[in-house]
C-alpha cells in the first residue's frame with residue numbers, strides 16, 4: 001500500500017503500541033487520527049507527532065461508548081476524508097484471582113477490549129466498504145488470546161473474543177479489498193501497568209485490590225518489552241503481506257506448540273468413526289450449499 005495521503009485511525013493512539021503505530025504509519029505518509037480516553041496524553045502525543053512532520057488529529061473518546069464512537073468517525077472523516085487503515089489498539093488489563101472478579105471488572109475489561117473493537121468495526125467497516133478504495137484493519141489482541149489462566153482470566157477471555165471476531169471479519173472482507181490482521185503481542189514497553197487509572201467511576205466496584213506495589217511490579221515487566229515503534233514496523237510488514245497473525249515474539253513458540261498440541265491430543269484418530277464422519281460431512285456440505293443460495297437471494301451475490 002502506498003501510504004501517502006491515506007488516513008489511519010488509531011484507538012489508544014496517545015500511548016504505547018498505538019502511539020508507535022501513529023509514528024510509523026505517520027512517517028510512511030499517513031494522516032493520523034489518534035483516539036484516546038486521556039485528554040492530556042492526546043495533547044502530548046500530538047506534539048510529538050507534529051514535531052516529526054506527521055499530519056495528526058486527536059479525538060478524546062471512550063471507545064466503549066457507541067454513539068461517541070460514531071461521532072468520532074464522523075469527525076475523523078471531516079478532518080482527513082475516507083479511512084484506509086483502522087488500528088483497534090486501545091486496551092486495558094486487570095489481574096488477580098478469577099473467582100474474586102466482580103461484574104464491574106468484567107464490564108470494564110470487556111467494555112474496552114471487546115466492545116471497543118466491535119464499536120470501531122461497526123462504525124468504520126460500512127464506511128470503508130462504501131468508499132471502495134480498500135484498506136486494512138489491525139485488531140490488537142495479545143498472546144493471551146491463545147491461552148488463559150486464573151490471574152489474567154477476564155483479560156484473556158476478552159482477547160480470545162477479539163481473536164475470533166478478527167478471524168471472522170477477515171473472512172467477511174476477504175473479497176472486498178480490506179485485509180484484517182490480529183496483533184498478538186507478548187510484552188511491549190508501554191504504560192499498560194497504569195491502565196487502572198483510566199477505569200471509569202461507574203465501574204469502580206472491583207473485586208481486586210490493585211495497589212502501587214502491583215503497578216510497580218508490572219512496570220518492571222513491561223520495561224523489558226519490545227519498543228512500540230519496532231512492533232509497529234512488524235505490523236507494517238504484515239499488512240504488506242496481508243498476513244492474519246502478527247506475533248513477532250520467538251519465545252512464544254513453546255507455549256503455542258504446547259497449547260495446540262493439547263487441542264490435537266483431544267482428537268480421536270483420523271481413521272476412526274468413518275461412517276459418522278461421512279454423515280456429518282455430507283450434512284454440513286448440504287447446509288453450506290443451501291446457505292450460499294439463500295444468502296445470495298437475501299443479501300446479494302457479493303455475500304457469496
Ligand SMILES: NC(=O)c1ccc[n+]([C@@H]2O[C@H](COP(=O)([O-])OP(=O)(O)OC[C@H]3O[C@@H](n4cnc5c(N)ncnc54)[C@H](O)[C@@H]3O)[C@@H](O)[C@H]2O)c1
Nearest residue numbers: 012015016017036037062063090091142187188190191192
Ligand atoms: N504492553 C504489553 O505488554 C501488551 C501485551 C499484549 C497486548 N497488549 C495490548 O496492546 C494494546 C495497547 O496497549 P499498550 O500496552 O500500548 O498500553 P498503553 O496503556 O500504553 O496504551 C493504551 C492506551 O489506550 C487508552 N485507553 C484506555 N481505555 C480507553 C478507552 N476506554 N477508550 C479509549 N482509549 C482508551 C489509554 O489511555 C492508553 O493511552 C492493548 O490492547 C493491550 O491489551 C499489550
